[in-house]
Amino acid sequence: MNARYLACIWLMSVVSAHAVGPKYKKPEVAAPQAWQAPEPWHEASPKDAIPKGTWWTLYNDPELNEYEQRAVANNQTLQASLARLAQARSFASIAVAGFYPQLNGGVSALRQRLSGNRPLAGVGPSAAVPITENIFQIPFNLNYEVDLFGRVRRNLEAANASYQASAADLENTRLVITSELAADFFQLRELDAEMAVVQKAIKFEQDGMNFVNNRHSGGIASGLDVAQQETVLDSTITQLSLLQQQRDQFEHAIAVLQGIPASSFRAPVRALALVPPPIPLGLPADLLQRRPDIATAEREVASANAEIGVARAAFYPGITLGGSGGWQSANIGSLLNVPSTFWSIGFSAIEPLLNGGRNRALLANARAVYDENVANYRESALVAFQQVEDALSGLNALNSASTSQQRAVDDAGRALKLANARYSGGLVTYLDVITAQEQVLTNERLSTQILGERLVTSVLLVKALGGGWDEASIAAVGVKPTLRQALQQ
Secondary structure, eight states: OHHHHHHHHHHHHHHHOOOOSOOOOOOOOOOOSSOSOOTTOOBOOGGGOOOSSOGGGGGOOHHHHHHHHHHHHHOHHHHHHHHHHHHHHHHHHHHHGGGSOEEEEOOEEEEEEEOTTOTTOOSSTTTTOOEEEEEEEEEEEEEEEEOTTOHHHHHHHHHHHHHHHHHHHHHHHHHHHHHHHHHHHHHHHHHHHHHHHHHHHHHHHHHHHHHHHHHHHTTSSOHHHHHHHHHHHHHHHHHHHHHHHHHHHHHHHHHHHTTOOGGGOOOOOOOOOOOOOOOOBOOGGGHHHHOHHHHHHHHHHHHHHHHHHHHHHTTSOEEEEEEEEEEEESSGGGTTSGGGEEEEEEEEEEOOOOSTTHHHHHHHHHHHHHHHHHHHHHHHHHHHHHHHHHHHHHHHHHHHHHHHHHHHHHHHHHHHHHHHHHHHTTSSOHHHHHHHHHHHHHHHHHHHHHHHHHHHHHHHHHHHTTTTOOGGGGTTOOOOOOHHHHTOO
16 A cells, blocks of 8 residues: 555656756757859759768778778777767666666664663663663665656756767767778878879989980080989989878878777778769758767757756755665564564655755856857857868869869970970070979879869868768667666666
């Protein structure tokens, strides 16, 4: 009967609970109507959206796909983020525990001697007689906080919002890792292409060195021509060594991103043979649902809003239902008999009256934390809009530069041919040939650098757009009260 009474009160308290505090509403963010970038960028349609979860397949490079898959599985920063997500789920489960009664049980055995001169010993012949006795006990204690003002519910709301923020943060970490890997990969490939240009230049300059030596042996060319050509050749060999050092560093970075020791990884030498793929855009307002870092900031706002409710609930009475019972006997043989049972049931209500303004200060703090998170959320949206615009303007500038630089490469090649012909005819000094050689090398290297920058900037654009992610993936993240958890320790 008493157990049913407690269960009834508990059920009524859950149903009738009123959560104090502001109802959450997502803060407004002023989003631009459209991107500033001109053609060929366009709004995305569902059929050409960025692939969800595997955005790097846009580049159709099997080697990049392999590296990315390995990084997603083995990157240690990602593993740490996964552990933080598990921590957030545990905290949410702790918050859920507040919905359930707390039952404690135990067993105790005590032998004690009471003084014959004990206070209130009574009167009569045995009043001053010491007593030695055994006490065997199996007690149970039941306590339940009635959530009439929603403190527990707001606490769970805050914990679930933090859990969702951790889930979004995991996705943002994954996006950062995979985009960094792709950028390093394209820079590695750009260096391979640039080294191929330098190696070609070294071969050409070695041929020029042989040509000048032959002319010098024949008395046609001066020693100055030989020294000048040697200087150019040695300088180009030096450039190759420096490029190799840069390549090694990017190779090591790619290894670490995949969770592999740098000494155990080698990327094959392969010249850059890709161009940036078309990347579909959405409206600027879509970015608020497509960026995991923005989702993290928004969920932190929701958590802070719920914490205001927790702080406001502290102004209202705390009502606790409690009961205890079990078996107690001086003889272990009769411990589980009906006469050995004992029980008590009751409730307590504690209303805060004076505490030196502590509750008001906690409420003011919760509101200030909320305001801070709202500002951070809006700032993250502004930064996201900026990053997309930066990537779009960068790609447009690099596309234009690529076209003009290819013309410069062709022009430098023609100039070198003319310089060689004029030098062979005795019309110019060898300094003109050297200058033309340096122009060819400089312009071909710049052309490969621009292509590498185009690919890296396209990765930055995909990252700025959220990498195909959307906030629907965290909508189901959360912990709810269940009967199974109610019966767990």
